[in-house]
Amino acid sequence: xxxxxxxxxxxxxxxxxxxxxxxxxxxxxSVEIQQREVxxxxxxxxxxxxTFIRCINRLEEHQEGDIIVDGIPLGNDIRNIAAIRSxxxxxxxxxxxxxxLTVLQNITLAPMQVRRQSRAEAERKAMELLERVRIPEQANxxxxxxxxxxxxxxxxxxxxxMEPKIMLFDEPTSALDPEMIKEVLEVMKDLARSGxxxxxxxxxxxxxxxxxxRILFFDQGRIVEEGDxxxxxxxxxxxxxxxxxxxxxxx
Amino acid sequence: MTPDSYKRIYTQDxxxxxxxxxxxxxxxxxxxxxxxxxxxxxxxxxxxxxxVNVLIGFLxxxxxxxNWYSVLRNLSNLMIGSMQADPAAIDRVNLMTLVLxxxxxxxxxxxxxxxxxxxxxxxxxxxxxxxxxxxTNPLPKPDSVIxxxxxxxxxxxxTETPINTLAFIGGQGETVSVRLASTLTxxxxxxxxxxxxxxxxxxxxxSAARARLASQARLxxxxxxxxxxxxxxxxxxxxxxxxxxxxxxxxxxxxGTYRLDAGGASVRILANDGITLLxxxxxxxxxxxxxxxxPSSGWYVLQxxxxxxxxxxxxxxxxxxxxxxxxFTRPSLNPDGSxxxxxxxxxxxxxxxxxxxxxxxxxxxxxxxxxxxxxDATRYLFVNNAYRGSRPLNDYxxxxxxxxxxxxxxxxxxxxxxxxxxxxxxxxxxxxxxxxPPAPKLSRRVAFWMWALMxxxxxxxxxxxxxxxxxxLFLTFLLTAVGIVVSFPIGVLLALGRRAxxxxxxxxxxxxxxxxxxxxxxxTVLFLASLALPLVNPALSEVPGAVRAMVAITIFxxxxxxxxVRGGLQSIPPGQVEAAKALGMNPVQVTLRIxxxxxxxxxxxxxxxxxxxxFKDTSLVAIVGLATYLFISIVYFIFSFVMAYVSRKIEDSxxxxxxxxxx
Ligand SMILES: Nc1ncnc2c1ncn2[C@@H]1O[C@H](COP(=O)(O)OP(=O)(O)O)[C@@H](O)[C@H]1O
Ligand SMILES: [Mg+2]
Numbered sequence: 001x002x003x004x005x006x007x008x009x010x011x012x013x014x015x016x017x018x019x020x021x022x023x024x025x026x027x028x029x030s031v032e033i034q035q036r037e038v039x040x041x042x043x044x045x046x047x048x049x050x051t052f053i054r055c056i057n058r059l060e061e062h063q064e065g066d067i068i069v070d071g072i073p074l075g076n077d078i079r080n081i082a083a084i085r086s087x088x089x090x091x092x093x094x095x096x097x098x099x100x101l102t103v104l105q106n107i108t109l110a111p112m113q114v115r116r117q118s119r120a121e122a123e124r125k126a127m128e129l130l131e132r133v134r135i136p137e138q139a140n141x142x143x144x145x146x147x148x149x150x151x152x153x154x155x156x157x158x159x160x161x162m163e164p165k166i167m168l169f170d171e172p173t174s175a176l177d178p179e180m181i182k183e184v185l186e187v188m189k190d191l192a193r194s195g196x197x198x199x200x201x202x203x204x205x206x207x208x209x210x211x212x213x214r215i216l217f218f219d220q221g222r223i224v225e226e227g228d229x230x231x232x233x234x235x236x237x238x239x240x241x242x243x244x245x246x247x248x249x250x251x
Numbered sequence: 252m253t254p255d256s257y258k259r260i261y262t263q264d265x266x267x268x269x270x271x272x273x274x275x276x277x278x279x280x281x282x283x284x285x286x287x288x289x290x291x292x293x294x295x296x297x298x299x300x301x302x303v304n305v306l307i308g309f310l311x312x313x314x315x316x317x318n319w320y321s322v323l324r325n326l327s328n329l330m331i332g333s334m335q336a337d338p339a340a341i342d343r344v345n346l347m348t349l350v351l352x353x354x355x356x357x358x359x360x361x362x363x364x365x366x367x368x369x370x371x372x373x374x375x376x377x378x379x380x381x382x383x384x385x386x387t388n389p390l391p392k393p394d395s396v397i398x399x400x401x402x403x404x405x406x407x408x409x410t411e412t413p414i415n416t417l418a419f420i421g422g423q424g425e426t427v428s429v430r431l432a433s434t435l436t437x438x439x440x441x442x443x444x445x446x447x448x449x450x451x452x453x454x455x456x457x458s459a460a461r462a463r464l465a466s467q468a469r470l471x472x473x474x475x476x477x478x479x480x481x482x483x484x485x486x487x488x489x490x491x492x493x494x495x496x497x498x499x500x501x502x503x504x505x506x507g508t509y510r511l512d513a514g515g516a517s518v519r520i521l522a523n524d525g526i527t528l529l530x531x532x533x534x535x536x537x538x539x540x541x542x543x544x545x546p547s548s549g550w551y552v553l554q555x556x557x558x559x560x561x562x563x564x565x566x567x568x569x570x571x572x573x574x575x576x577x578x579f580t581r582p583s584l585n586p587d588g589s590x591x592x593x594x595x596x597x598x599x600x601x602x603x604x605x606x607x608x609x610x611x612x613x614x615x616x617x618x619x620x621x622x623x624x625x626x627d628a629t630r631y632l633f634v635n636n637a638y639r640g641s642r643p644l645n646d647y648x649x650x651x652x653x654x655x656x657x658x659x660x661x662x663x664x665x666x667x668x669x670x671x672x673x674x675x676x677x678x679x680x681x682x683x684x685x686x687x688p689p690a691p692k693l694s695r696r697v698a699f700w701m702w703a704l705m706x707x708x709x710x711x712x713x714x715x716x717x718x719x720x721x722x723x724l725f726l727t728f729l730l731t732a733v734g735i736v737v738s739f740p741i742g743v744l745l746a747l748g749r750r751a752x753x754x755x756x757x758x759x760x761x762x763x764x765x766x767x768x769x770x771x772x773x774x775t776v777l778f779l780a781s782l783a784l785p786l787v788n789p790a791l792s793e794v795p796g797a798v799r800a801m802v803a804i805t806i807f808x809x810x811x812x813x814x815x816v817r818g819g820l821q822s823i824p825p826g827q828v829e830a831a832k833a834l835g836m837n838p839v840q841v842t843l844r845i846x847x848x849x850x851x852x853x854x855x856x857x858x859x860x861x862x863x864x865x866f867k868d869t870s871l872v873a874i875v876g877l878a879t880y881l882f883i884s885i886v887y888f889i890f891s892f893v894m895a896y897v898s899r900k901i902e903d904s905x906x907x908x909x910x911x912x913x914x
Contacts (some may be wrong), residue, residue, distance in 0.1 A: 059829050086835035091312060096830035100848050109844060111835035155830075 149180025332722015356673020742812025
């Protein structure tokens with residue numbers, strides 16, 4: 001059942017729990033994300049941020065609770081998994097571009113294989129996206145020949161080529177040199193302004209303050225605080241003790 | 252204090268210059284690789300001396316001593332084994348070779364580029380192939396010497412009887428001449444240094460002459476020692492008695508003992524019936540000569556009716572050379588070329604044919620040996636008539652190098668031609684229909700489809716030949732090619748199966764197959780295929796041995812390949828699969844598009860190593876002689892080198908990772 005009502009949340013997480021072996025990594029995580037909302041997930045290292053967003057497109061399997069994406073419940077039904085994955089794009093910390101394919105092939109592969117687009121159409125679309133991430137001239141290079149910032153922008157274009165409704169970012173700038181962080185963040189800001197639903201795990205507080213609609217603060221597998229960025233980063237207001245400790249360190 | 256103590260601005264520019272001469276180019280390479288430090292220099296010099304010594308020794312051996320005849324006269328045997336008996340099979344193998352050569356030309360253009368230098372090398376090679384025989388053919392060929400007459404020659408414990416009748420082979424229009432070997436019989440000294448084809452009796456003469464010269468030298472030393480007055484009496488007695496024995500034995504020369512000086516010979520040439528007289532002459536002086544031009548190809552008989560009883564004559568023959576006898580079995584053929592089938596077994600009926608082939612060139616005939624008085628005439632065979640003495644360069648050129656280059660040239664020139672043709676055609680194609688980037692060159696498509704269809708084409712070409720007769724390098728090549736091509740998909744499937752954690756049955760089956768096959772040596776697998784299988788099911792014995800060997804080799808190489816591929820799969824970071832999954836690709840797509848292509852690229856060196864060892868394993872090299880073995884190794888090396896070269900090309904292509912780390 002797909003919901004076309006813009007008021008309905010596009011992602012619903014209801015009390016999800018996950019264990020790695022006996023280690024309880026996500027504990028009763030519940031959150032609803034609206035269409036066109038930009039959610040930034042922050043929290044100390046090892047708090048379960050990656051695990052959380054990887055559960056949303058089923059790169060990790062949760063054991064309890066419900067995840068419903070665009071009206072489709074995420075369970076063991078393979079068709080549902082495929083449907084959900086094709087609506088969610090993901091960008092990784094380590095880019096994960098396919099080194100044996102050119103930039104253009106990296107972008108066109110999934111549209112041609114999964115969406116059954118023609119090569120011409122996929123390539124036309126790919127070039128548009130490369131314009132959008134501002135590296136059209138790199139189309140025929142291999143990933144190994146690009147800088148980190150360029151690679152991450154290709155990775156974003158690759159995810160966008162599937163025309164997803166939701167984009168997940170897992171620390172997209174953490175493996176980049178400072179001068180490259182900016183170019184990637186610019187692309188992400190453009191994307192946010194264009195109305196894409198986004199969940200970003202990031203340590204870029206400037207980015208969070210500028211574009212986030214909401215901040216989720218994770219600690220030890222739980223969401224301990226959430227709020228709009230203005231309030232969240234305001235040290236004057238009352239915070240959870242873990243949040244305060246975290247903010248004290250970074251601000 | 253002025254503030255410029257902590258702030259400076261440098262405006263002077265240092266212009267860019269070329270790198271020092273000694274660090275680039277040939278000089279730089281030498282310094283960098285061979286003379287980097289004093290220790291390197293010493294190693295280089297030692298290695299240099301060693302290499303030069305070995306090379307000189309090798310050259311001397313290969314020119315003066317090595318027996319290259321077995322390589323030269325058995326080239327086709329080495330290449331295709333007993334298939335050579337069947338002209339139709341030879342045609343098919345040739346056709347297959349040419350098709351492959353064409354394919355290589357096409358691929359060269361599609362995936363690589365042959366520059367002016369490459370074509371220069373090809374042209375040079377062709378020129379050498381044409382020029383060497385042209386230059387060596389006019390050189391004089393060495394004589395054959397035989398002892399005729401009635402005095403047996405004693406050498407050590409064996410006695411060699413002179414030959415008075417000799418059946419030899421020759422081609423139409425060739426001129427043969429027979430003389431007295433007067434340069435050799437001039438003195439024992441001359442007799443001890445032959446450089447000819449000689450029969451056993453003449454060889455005995457040569458050793459006798461050498462022995463006599465050695466005794467003379469010994470005698471001279473003894474005489475010198477006896478001059479010494481300080482010599483003790485007992486030693487003097489021993490030496491004196493040795494001197495007396497030696498000088499008694501040395502009284503007669505070898506030439507005198509065997510009466511090589513006594514008189515001439517009366518020689519004649521008969522036709523292959525042993526009766527018809529074709530030519531005759533009496534030889535008494537060094538200038539006398541029997542010269543005869545052979546009217547047709549076939550057997551002839553040379554006879555000496557010795558003029559003086561109790562003498563020997565050493566004859567030098569030019570244009571008459573020893574022959575090798577070789578036999579094949581081959582399918583007996585109907586007049587229309589189809590094989591005659593045995594009505595009971597429905598297998599081709601085999602006939603045996605015997606050929607005589609001259610050692611000095613490719614001349615061969617299948618006619619039966621002439622009969623004299625009801626028995627086969629004594630044949631002029633290589634086994635009894637080896638090359639005697641140390642071979643001078645001239646003989647090496649005319650007997651070995653020239654014929655070898657001519658022979659291989661007949662094969663190589665068409666191959667080079669077809670490679671060039673394939674290349675040229677594809678070049679023209681790419682010129683006429685240039686690709687619109689990023690589409691690949693048209694020649695690549697052509698090459699891809701051509702290789703995809705190649706197995707079928709080759710199968711069609713060789714299907715009609717008899718698998719029982721497959722042999723030589725051809726068989727090795729076929730086994731390797733089939734082994735690689737067929738085992739590749741099987742090996743990949745086994746590798747994927749072994750990693751399929753969700754399908755335990757498949758997984759453990761694959762592990763079982765892989766580990767079982769890897770646990771036994773290839774020879775065991777071959778043995779099972781060729782001997783044990785037919786026992787299990789008699790119907791299997793109908794399957795030709797070569798085919799059973801192919802199956803065995805395929806399974807064997809698939810198991811090894813599976814492990815290599817699995818290694819490659821393991822080396823792929825999990826992020827690759829995650830990224831592909833996140834894009835919505837299904838497991839099959841992820842495997843075919845993402846993991847396998849990367850895994851295969853990563854294990855190319857291992858795969859090529861495996862292909863090379865497969866290629867070597869597929870033949871059990873019977874060592875026919877060092878020369879043969881060396882020749883085979885060279886052929887092996889070329890093939891292995893080509894495989895390694897192709898591997899490097901693939902590694903260089905397409906992988907960004909490889910590009911990045913390359914210096
Ligand atoms: N595959 C795994 N197996 C076991 N433990 C894991 C695995 N992946 C992550 N963890 C653990 O789960 C916790 C949360 O990890 P993660 O979600 O990556 O944290 P974050 O992204 O917030 O730094 C960490 O303590 C980590 O050690
Ligand atoms: Mg993380």
